[in-house]
Structures are given as structure tokens and as C-alpha cells.
Amino acid sequence: MDTDVLIGGGGIVGCSLAYFLAREGTDTLVIDRFDLNTQASGTNAGSLHVQMMSFFAMEGDWERYARLEAKLPLYLAGGRMWRELERELGFEVEVKSGGGLMVAETDDQLRFLEKKVAGERRLGLTSGVVTGAELKNLAPYLSDAVIGADFCPDEGKVNPLIATPAIARAAANADAVFRRGTALLGLTREKQGFAATTSGGPIRCRRVANAAGPDMGAVAAMVGLAYPTESLVLHMNATEPAAPFLPHLVQHANERLTLKQVANGNLLVGGGWPAVVDPATGQPSVVRTSVEGNLWVAQHLVPEMAHLRLIRTWAGVMEFSDVVNPIYGEAPEVPGFFNAQASAGYTAGPFCAHVLADVMGGRNEDGDAVRIALAQNAD
Numbered sequence: 560m561d562t563d564v565l566i567g568g569g570g571i572v573g574c575s576l577a578y579f580l581a582r583e584g585t586d587t588l589v590i591d592r593f594d595l596n597t598q599a600s601g602t603n604a605g606s607l608h609v610q611m612m613s614f615f616a617m618e619g620d621w622e623r624y625a626r627l628e629a630k631l632p633l634y635l636a637g638g639r640m641w642r643e644l645e646r647e648l649g650f651e652v653e654v655k656s657g658g659g660l661m662v663a664e665t666d667d668q669l670r671f672l673e674k675k676v677a678g679e680r681r682l683g684l685t686s687g688v689v690t691g692a693e694l695k696n697l698a699p700y701l702s703d704a705v706i707g708a709d710f711c712p713d714e715g716k717v718n719p720l721i722a723t724p725a726i727a728r729a730a731a732n733a734d735a736v737f738r739r740g741t742a743l744l745g746l747t748r749e750k751q752g753f754a755a756t757t758s759g760g761p762i763r764c765r766r767v768a769n770a771a772g773p774d775m776g777a778v779a780a781m782v783g784l785a786y787p788t789e790s791l792v793l794h795m796n797a798t799e800p801a802a803p804f805l806p807h808l809v810q811h812a813n814e815r816l817t818l819k820q821v822a823n824g825n826l827l828v829g830g831g832w833p834a835v836v837d838p839a840t841g842q843p844s845v846v847r848t849s850v851e852g853n854l855w856v857a858q859h860l861v862p863e864m865a866h867l868r869l870i871r872t873w874a875g876v877m878e879f880s881d882v883v884n885p886i887y888g889e890a891p892e893v894p895g896f897f898n899a900q901a902s903a904g905y906t907a908g909p910f911c912a913h914v915l916a917d918v919m920g921g922r923n924e925d926g927d928a929v930r931i932a933l934a935q936n937a938d
């Protein structure tokens with residue numbers, strides 16, 4: 560055997576899993592077809608989401624809304640884990656828990672937020688609707704068009720450009736091995752484990768962890784598994800830095816928006832506006848309508864942004880599924896093959912990896928890790 564665990568994918572999930580496995584002495588090798596943290600994990604907005612997001616409500620898809628809502632305890636646990644990880648790593652990765660506001664501009668939107676809060680509280684969140692003077696005191700930067708907000712004190716932000724590399728470094732210090740520029744091309748089951756074909760030569764391993772993000776379906780297909788996977792190509796903007804004035808993560812009840820001010824003063828504006836994959840290069844690429852629409856919503860809610868210049872836009876691809884099981888954990892049909900993708904964003908990536916490391920370490924033999932985590936966190 561070249562390694563015990565071969566992890567395919569070096570984003571937040573693969574790097575965190577490597578860290579948790581290696582620190583307990585498990586022989587771990589991470590391969591990534593590009594460099595570490597270059598795909599969704601290195602292009603994301605760094606919002607630590609905890610409250611229920613509004614996009615399925617906007618689309619009127621209440622079935623998917625309910626499925627996503629059931630995952631909220633994962634995000635709560637995800638936020639907590641980031642705070643613990645920053646302490647444990649002994650390295651500042653800009654984790655801040657200033658709280659998050661999802662704002663409403665109409666009575667209908669406010670009623671939706673009240674319903675949303677009731678669901679969140681049932682799942683253990685401490686969110687609540689704020690209006691009037693209370694809201695003005697909390698967020699004086701918001702436009703007068705805002706009549707109320709769902710305030711969730713557990714929300715916040717992290718800097719993904721330093722956080723994933725910090726976790727990868729901690730994993731390497733614990734003897735995890737990383738091979739960049741090495742694509743997993745095929746997997747053959749053997750008596751004792753797997754023979755992996757990679758662009759860097761063959762690798763034999765006892766177990767495989769699939770942390771390939773949007774390509775998790777392609778990796779699962781290498782051992783004959785068919786999983787429903789969805790990819791979203793998303794847009795992001797950054798403004799020039801401003802003096803600190805916006806401590807919260809801001810979202811909208813009926814518009815696509817995430818807005819926050821990061822440690823060095825830049826405002827990051829995202830929230831799910833679409834981008835495209837350029838057919839010529841295969842790389843994600845921005846579209847002008849998303850730049851305009853996304854910035855319009857942000858500036859409409861936070862008028863102080865009007866004088867700030869946009870300095871950068873970019874796009875990234877993420878995996879998304881509102882189904883956790885049976886995708887997460889050891890595949891019953893293929894013992895030794897573990898799916899590390901719980902589609903729970905950058906926020907819950909380390910938490911999901913931590914639970915999976917427990918499963919792989921034999922401390923949680925049920926194998927249905929996220930179901931257990933959900934149950935524990937709902938208590």
C-alpha cells in the first residue's frame with residue numbers, strides 16, 4: 560500500500576479531512592488535479608452562513624426549501640467548528656462572528672422572515688426578527704427601504720484564501736502528503752483496497768475519500784456509483800477598501816445577495832448571481848448582467864457603497880445538493896469508498912470532514928455520519 564487513505568480533491572473538504580485524519584496518525588495522501596484551494600474553496604465568498612437562505616423561497620420551491628432547512632444544524636455546527644479550528648491552528652484566518660441580517664423591504668417579505676425564524680428556532684438557532692429603532696441601532700448603514708430583518712448572531716465570515724492553506728499546512732505538519740497537479744483518473748477495487756490510476760502514476764490505497772467537489776459524481780462513477788450532482792457557476796465582486804462600517808453578513812429575503820466587509824476593508828458582494836463556463840477555456844467566467852444586478856441590489860440596501868469602486872470580479876463552480884443521504888459517508892455498495900461531499904458549503908466543510916474522520920477512525924461505526932450529526936445538533 561502507498562497510503563491508507565487517498566483523498567481525491569484538495570479544497571476545504573479534502574484539506575480538512577486530511578488534517579483530522581493525519582493528526583490521529585492515519586497515513587493520508589491528498590491529490591488534486593490542479594493546486595490546492597483553487598476551485599470552489601478558493602473562489603468562495605467566505606460567508607459563514609447559519610440562518611436559512613432564501614433562494615428556494617424566492618423560487619417558490621418549498622419542497623427543496625424544507626430539505627435545505629433540515630440541514631441548518633450542520634451550518635450552526637460548522638460556524639462553531641471554524642471558531643474552534645482558528646484557536647486550534649493558532650493562526651488568524653479572519654473568523655469573525657458579527658452576526659447576519661436577512662433584510663425585508665415589504666410586508667410580505669417580513670411575514671416570510673417571521674415564518675423562517677419560527678423554523679430556525681425549532682432547529683436550535685437563536686435568530687429573531689428585528690424592526691424599527693432596534694434595527695436602526697443595529698445596522699445604521701441600511702437604507703430606509705429596509706423595514707425589518709432576521710438577525711442571526713451566529714453568522715459571520717472567514718477568509719478562505721488563508722484558511723484552507725492554513726489547514727493544509729497543519730495537515731502537512733501532521734505528516735499528510737499532498738500531490739498537486741495529480742488527477743484521479745480511475746479506481747479499481749482490489750482484495751485489500753483500491754488501485755488508483757492518476758496522471759502522476761498508480762497509487763495503491765486501503766481507502767478512498769471522494770472530496771472532488773463538483774466532480775464528485777465523476778469520481779463516484781469510477782467505482783460504479785451513480786449520484787445526482789448539480790453544479791452552480793456563481794459570480795462574485797470586490798470593491799476597493801473602505802473604513803470599517805459594516806460588521807454583519809447581509810442578505811435579502813427576496814433578492815440574491817450576500818454582502819460583507821472583510822478584514823482589510825473591501826466589500827465582498829455575491830449571493831448566487833449566475834456566471835458561465837467559457838466553452839473555449841472550460842473556465843468559469845463572469846457576465847456583465849450579474850455585475851450590474853448584484854451591485855445594484857447591494858447599493859440599493861447600503862447607500863454608502865455608492866462611492867466605492869469595483870476592483871475585481873470573478874466566478875467559481877460549486878457542487879450543490881439539498882440531499883445529504885445517501886451521498887455522505889461510506890458507500891454501502893463499495894466498502895472503503897467514502898464520499899466526503901455533504902454539499903454544506905465552505906461554512907460546514909471542516910465540520911463535515913471532522914465527522915467523516917470520526918467514521919473512518921471507527922469512532923462512529925454507524926457510517927451515516929451526517930444523520931447522526933444532525934440529530935446531535937438538533938438536541
Ligand SMILES: Cc1cc2nc3c(=O)[nH]c(=O)nc-3n(C[C@H](O)[C@H](O)[C@H](O)COP(=O)(O)OP(=O)(O)OC[C@H]3O[C@@H](n4cnc5c(N)ncnc54)[C@H](O)[C@@H]3O)c2cc1C
Nearest residue numbers: 568570571572592599600603604606743772875904905906
Ligand atoms: C462563487 C462562490 C461563492 C461561494 N460562497 C460561499 C460562502 O460565502 N459560504 C459558503 O459556506 N460557501 C460558499 N460557496 C460554496 C463553497 O465554496 C463550496 O461548497 C466548498 O468550497 C466546497 O468545497 P470542496 O472542497 O467540496 O470543493 P472544491 O473546493 O471545489 O474542491 C474540490 C477539489 O477537487 C479537485 N478535483 C476534482 N476532480 C478531481 C480529480 N478527478 N482528481 C483530483 N482532483 C480533483 C478540484 O481540482 C478541487 O480542487 C461558494 C461557492 C462559489 C463558487
